[in-house]
Amino acid sequence: MRILHLTSCMAVLLGALLLVGTGCTKSIQANSGSKSFEPGAKRDVASAQKTAVPTRISKQSSPSDAIPNAVPNAALSAAPNSTPDTASSMASGATPNAASLRESPVSERATPIPSLSMLDSGPSPLNAKRSDEERIPGELLVAKTEPSDTSRRQVEEIQREHLATAAAGLEDVFFGYDSWQISNEGKQTLMLDAEWIKANPGQKVTIEGHCDERGTLAYNLVLGEKRARSVQKYLVELGIDPNRLTVVSYGKERPFCKDREEGCHQKNRRGHIAVRVQ
Amino acid sequence: MRLFLCAIYLIIVGGLVGVLKSGAEDVFMEATRPDFQKIPIGVFGFRNGSNQDSSGEKAAEVLRADLRRSLIFSVADLPKLGIKLNGKWEKDAVDKRLAQQASEQGISVLVWGKVSAKEADLLLDGYVFDGGSGDVVADRRYIGSSSVLRHMTHRLADELVFRYTGEQGIARTKIAFVSEQNGGRELYVMDYDGNGPRQVTADGFLNLMPRWSRDRRFLIFTSYQERTKQHIDMVEVATGKRWTLISLPGLNITPALSPDGSSLAFATSQDGNSEVYKMDTNTKALQRLTFHASGDLSPSWSPTGREIVFTSDRGGGPQLFVMSADGSNVRRLTYEGDYNAAPAWSPRGNWIAHVCRTDERQYKLCLVSPDGQKRIRLTSGSGVDDSPSWSPDGRHLVFSSTGEGKSHVYMINSDGTDLERLTSGGIAHTSPAWSPM
Numbered sequence: 001m002r003i004l005h006l007t008s009c010m011a012v013l014l015g016a017l018l019l020v021g022t023g024c025t026k027s028i029q030a031n032s033g034s035k036s037f038e039p040g041a042k043r044d045v046a047s048a049q050k051t052a053v054p055t056r057i058s059k060q061s062s063p064s065d066a067i068p069n070a071v072p073n074a075a076l077s078a079a080p081n082s083t084p085d086t087a088s089s090m091a092s093g094a095t096p097n098a099a100s101l102r103e104s105p106v107s108e109r110a111t112p113i114p115s116l117s118m119l120d121s122g123p124s125p126l127n128a129k130r131s132d133e134e135r136i137p138g139e140l141l142v143a144k145t146e147p148s149d150t151s152r153r154q155v156e157e158i159q160r161e162h163l164a165t166a167a168a169g170l171e172d173v174f175f176g177y178d179s180w181q182i183s184n185e186g187k188q189t190l191m192l193d194a195e196w197i198k199a200n201p202g203q204k205v206t207i208e209g210h211c212d213e214r215g216t217l218a219y220n221l222v223l224g225e226k227r228a229r230s231v232q233k234y235l236v237e238l239g240i241d242p243n244r245l246t247v248v249s250y251g252k253e254r255p256f257c258k259d260r261e262e263g264c265h266q267k268n269r270r271g272h273i274a275v276r277v278q
Numbered sequence: 279m280r281l282f283l284c285a286i287y288l289i290i291v292g293g294l295v296g297v298l299k300s301g302a303e304d305v306f307m308e309a310t311r312p313d314f315q316k317i318p319i320g321v322f323g324f325r326n327g328s329n330q331d332s333s334g335e336k337a338a339e340v341l342r343a344d345l346r347r348s349l350i351f352s353v354a355d356l357p358k359l360g361i362k363l364n365g366k367w368e369k370d371a372v373d374k375r376l377a378q379q380a381s382e383q384g385i386s387v388l389v390w391g392k393v394s395a396k397e398a399d400l401l402l403d404g405y406v407f408d409g410g411s412g413d414v415v416a417d418r419r420y421i422g423s424s425s426v427l428r429h430m431t432h433r434l435a436d437e438l439v440f441r442y443t444g445e446q447g448i449a450r451t452k453i454a455f456v457s458e459q460n461g462g463r464e465l466y467v468m469d470y471d472g473n474g475p476r477q478v479t480a481d482g483f484l485n486l487m488p489r490w491s492r493d494r495r496f497l498i499f500t501s502y503q504e505r506t507k508q509h510i511d512m513v514e515v516a517t518g519k520r521w522t523l524i525s526l527p528g529l530n531i532t533p534a535l536s537p538d539g540s541s542l543a544f545a546t547s548q549d550g551n552s553e554v555y556k557m558d559t560n561t562k563a564l565q566r567l568t569f570h571a572s573g574d575l576s577p578s579w580s581p582t583g584r585e586i587v588f589t590s591d592r593g594g595g596p597q598l599f600v601m602s603a604d605g606s607n608v609r610r611l612t613y614e615g616d617y618n619a620a621p622a623w624s625p626r627g628n629w630i631a632h633v634c635r636t637d638e639r640q641y642k643l644c645l646v647s648p649d650g651q652k653r654i655r656l657t658s659g660s661g662v663d664d665s666p667s668w669s670p671d672g673r674h675l676v677f678s679s680t681g682e683g684k685s686h687v688y689m690i691n692s693d694g695t696d697l698e699r700l701t702s703g704g705i706a707h708t709s710p711a712w713s714p715m
Contacts (some may be wrong), residue, residue, distance in 0.1 A: 113512070113521045116491055116498075116539045116559040133401065136422035136430045142467060142476040142516030151462070151482025154505060178595070206506055213680070215641060216620040216633050216664045217709060218487065218532050219589060219596050222545075222552045222573040225529055229550075248506045250527060253463060253484050 008206065151277055157277055161206075164275040168196055170205075173231055173271040177212075180226035190231065191274050194238040201275035207231045208272040209249040210256070212265035217251060224249035227268075279466070280482065316352040317442055318385045319345055320359075320409070325367045325392035327400065333393040333424075335400060337431045341389070342440065343437030343471065344449040349673050349691065350442060351387070359383050360641040363390075369405055369414075373455050377412030385409045387442070391434075399423055402430040405436065416441060428473060448669050452713040453582070453676055454488040454497055455687050456480075458705040465497055467515060470669070470712070472687070472700030478515055485511075487665070490713045497711075498523065498533045498542070510544055524557065532576045535559075536583045536603070543567070543577035543586060554588050556603075567605035578623045578630070579603070580648070587621040587630050587648075598632055600648065611650045620665055626672035631656075633664055643677055657681075667712045668692075676700070676710040 170193050173186035182190070197205055209228030211220040228247040236242050257264040284561050317428035324334035345351040356362070361380050363371040372390050380388055388407040393400055406416040418437055420430040424600050429450065436447030451470045456463045462482040468475040478497065479485045488499040494515070501511040503525075510533050524530050528547035535542055536556075543556040549566075552573040557564050568574040572592040579586055584603055589596045596619040598611040612618040617635030624631065627648070634655065636646035643656040643663045657663050661681035668675055673692055678685050682699075686705040691700045701707040 043475065069313045113495070113523065114514075116496070116512075116535060116542065133419040133421045134433070136420050136426050136433055138423065138426060141516040142478060143514075143516060145477045145480040145518060147463075151460075151480060154482050155461070157505070201579075204386055214639075214662060215617070216576075216662075218576045218665075219573070221486075221529060221531050222547075222591075225547055225552070225572070246506050248502075248508070249530075250484070 050247070079200040128213055149237065159278045160272050164277055165273070168203075168275050170196060170273045170275065172273060174266060175216075175227055175269040175271070177265075177269070178223070180223065180230050182230050182271075187234065191233050191238060194235055194240055197235070197240050197244065204244050204276040206246045206248060206274045207235075208254075208274065209247070209251075210254065210260075210270045210272060211252045212251050214254065215263065216242070216253070217253070220251035221249050224251045227269075227271050231273070252255050285315050296558070306419065311487075314349075315388060317350060318354050318409075319351040319387040319389065319438075320354045320356045320361065320380055320385045321389065321408050322347070322356060322363055322390040322498055324390075324402070324404075325394075327393045327395050333400065333427055333517070334391075337391070337393055337427060340428050340431040340471075341435055344432060344447075345438065347438050347471070347674070347696075348435065348447060348449070350439050353384050354383070356380075356385075359385075361385075365572065367392075372412060374408050374412040377407060377409055380704075381410035388439075388584040389438075393427070396421065400427055402427070402434065404434040404437075406441070412705070413676075428469070430512065431467075439495065445671060446715045448671050448674070448715070451670060452490075452494065453667075453687065453700065453714060454711045454713065455488060455701070455707055456486060457701075457707050463514070463708075465499060468700070469715075471690075475701070478513060487532060487709050488711050489535060490711060491535065492539045492714055498535065500531050500533070510542075528552075534577045534579060536579050539582055541603075544580065545575035545577070545588075554586070554605075565605070567601065568608075569605075574599075576620055578621045580623050581625050581627045585648075587623055589619045589621060598630065611648075612646055612653075614653055617641070617683075618646075620668045622668055622675075623648075623693070624668050624672045625670055628672075629669065631666040631675055631677075632691075633666070643675065643690070654694070656690060656692075657697075665711075666707045667710055670715045674712075676712055678708045678710060 171189045173182060173189055175181070176183075197203070207228045209224030209226070211224050215223070225247065228249055232242070232245050232247050235245060252268070255268045256270070257267045281294055321338055323338040326332060326334035329396045342353050346353050349377060351563045361376065361383065361451045363376070369390060371410055377388065378554050386409040388409055389404060390407070391402065391404040395401070398421070402420045404418045405414055407413065408415050416437070418434055420433055422430050432449035435449040439445060439447030448470055448556070452467050454465060454467045457466050457475075459477070460482060463484045463486060464480055465478040465485050465488050466475050467478060481501070482501045483505060486500040488497040490497060496514055498510060498511050498512045501509050507525065508528070508530045510530045512521045512523050513519065523542065524546070525546060526546045526548040529545060529552055531545050531552075533542055533544040538557060539602055541556045541558055543554060545552045545554050547553070551571060552575050553566060553570070554568040554574045554577050555564055555566050555590055567586070568588070568590070570590065570592045573592060573596075574588055574590045574592075576589040577586045578588070585600055586603055587598055587600050590599050591597070593610070595616040598618050600611050601608040601610055611630070612632075615634050615636070619633050621630050623631040629645040629646060631643060633641050633644050634653070638643055640660055641662040641664065642658060643666055645656060646652065656675070657679070659681050661679050663677050663681070666675050666677040674689055675692060675710045676689050679688055683710050684704060686699055687707045687710045689700055690696065
């Protein structure tokens with residue numbers, strides 16, 4: 001910013017030299033004027049957008065407007081699953097520009113992601129104008145929720161997984177408070193589990209990391225992942241192909257036991273090994 | 279000489295423009311000062327739409343609760359003070375004599391109103407009188423279906439807050455949260471006072487830690503697909519329409535939109551352990567912000583968008599750290615206790631709420647100032663308090679607590695007073711997130 005300004009200053013100085021001192025103050029005014037105009041102009045835009053807000057908000061309650069409108073720019077019209085692309089380009093150090101994103105393949109779920117940086121959608125101005133009566137729109141419109149197909153499918157899948165895991169005789173590993181170290185007992189268990197996994201090369205296995213109810217939800221998701229990854233690491237050390245192992249953390253969200261005492265907490269601090277059902 | 283001065287002047291102007299461009303300063307007015315004098319207000323009530331219904335009483339109850347929660351007003355008990363409308367329930371009954379009487383009791387604002395029917399709709403009229411002169415200083419008329427009477431009353435409460443402080447009231451804000459549903463965790467939204475919970479998702483598995491978009495149209499949250507893959511998804515509340523924003527390998531948790539909505543900070547473990555990233559919401563470009571072989575998570579933005587507070591267990595147990603929004607200048611914020619997590623930066627900038635483990639190994643709410651110099655514990659007792667989230671006016675927090683058995687959502691003032699439970703029932707309610715205005 002300052003460098004830019006210095007160059008503009010140089011230009012002004014050159015101009016001033018040419019005019020031999022006549023216009024120094026004038027050129028300063030012109031220069032600073034054009035600079036201070038920039039924020040001013042922004043504010044104008046902002047206030048113009050603000051005045052447009054009430055109509056937008058009142059419209060929101062009508063179902064026809066509830067579909068995300070097509071404001072998104074070129075970058076946002078990229079497919080929802082283009083995130084991994086941006087991730088890989090980030091790893092290579094290049095910042096993906098709008099053009100490269102536009103070229104990314106559009107998936108079947110090609111609904112553009114609505115813009116999240118909606119600077120025009122701040123709060124509606126209160127006291128804007130006193131009309132005779134102000135209409136209060138309906139309650140926050142919430143879509144009617146029906147249990148989705150995924151919901152039913154998942155319940156069924158969990159049951160099949162329980163049966164398959166019990167039939168395989170796979171055992172879980174338990175952890176100490178705040179810990180993700182595998183105990184000697186845990187290692188014994190994993191050796192037996194590894195034998196089954198090796199003997200059943202067609203099967204894939206999920207390692208779930210679980211925590212007890214103490215601590216925050218978010219940190220327990222990280223802790224649960226650490227537990228699941230230690231199990232994964234040990235199974236790989238025992239010779240299991242890492243491609244057959246999927247790691248997931250449920251934190252404290254899917255406890256095996258719900259009482260508030262140490263015996264129960266101990267049961268919940270676990271790495272659960274489950275046979276993946278296809 | 280003249281040219282030299284000209285050049286110096288230009289450099290100074292350039293410098294000033296540079297300063298102005300760098301954004302707002304991290305200076306905010308103190309939200310709830312202990313010496314803050316509340317405005318004494320008296321609510322006579324609302325006349326009912328007809329003799330049969332009790333809409334007037336309902337509206338008065340909602341208004342009094344809103345005004346109390348605003349922390350701007352102290353609501354006087356008018357009948358107890360002997361201040362009553364004589365004779366007819368009409369606006370004219372609030373006369374000079376009554377206003378004078380109220381003024382002598384220290385009441386500076388009086389409210390009277392009525393609820394009436396207009397075709398299929400309800401009208402709510404609110405009159406605001408000056409204690410002392412008895413002049414009508416504001417009159418407002420709201421119209422809406424009978425199902426939105428509470429909202430009309432919230433609107434009047436916000437109007438009063440705005441009139442006397444110039445600030446936006448919070449009575450029409452919402453709270454998103456997570457509730458148990460058939461073994462899964464689903465997103466819900468409710469009014470800021472716990473009224474009218476509505477279900478938003480229904481996939482039967484885990485939907486966690488919602489955050490609002492600036493315009494309250496969307497919730498951004500962690501969701502599991504095929505039960506083994508975590509995504510950060512976005513749902514449009516009004517339609518239930520969903521998008522996947524982030525689906526990196528491993529954890530995809532704790533999303534947090536920057537105050538201007540231009541970037542989404544979150545934590546992912548695609549690098550082997552949990553790290554904080556941010557995504558440009560326009561270009562979708564990713565930037566890694568933390569580089570440490572331990573767990574970094576739970577980013578929360580300063581109101582200027584220039585700094586981010588986050589949780590990290592790089593020193594063993596989880597502690598709070600602050601960094602610039604580009605990942606530079608990392609400094610440790612908390613030193614007291616061996617467990618500090620789930621930070622939430624106040625919209626006023628002056629406090630960072632978080633979960634702290636006490637000496638009795640209970641997980642409670644604490645506040646720490648952004649310079650780490652001041653620390654306050656807000657809650658006590660047993661149970662796990664989690665997921666603090668600020669009201670947009672910075673005067674309240676919502677959080678979840680298992681202090682009474684099942685996890686429920688509670689509201690508390692930022693000074694630790696007025697604990698209020700917002701949810702009920704025999705199922706767990708967790709992860710509250712307060713909407714913007």
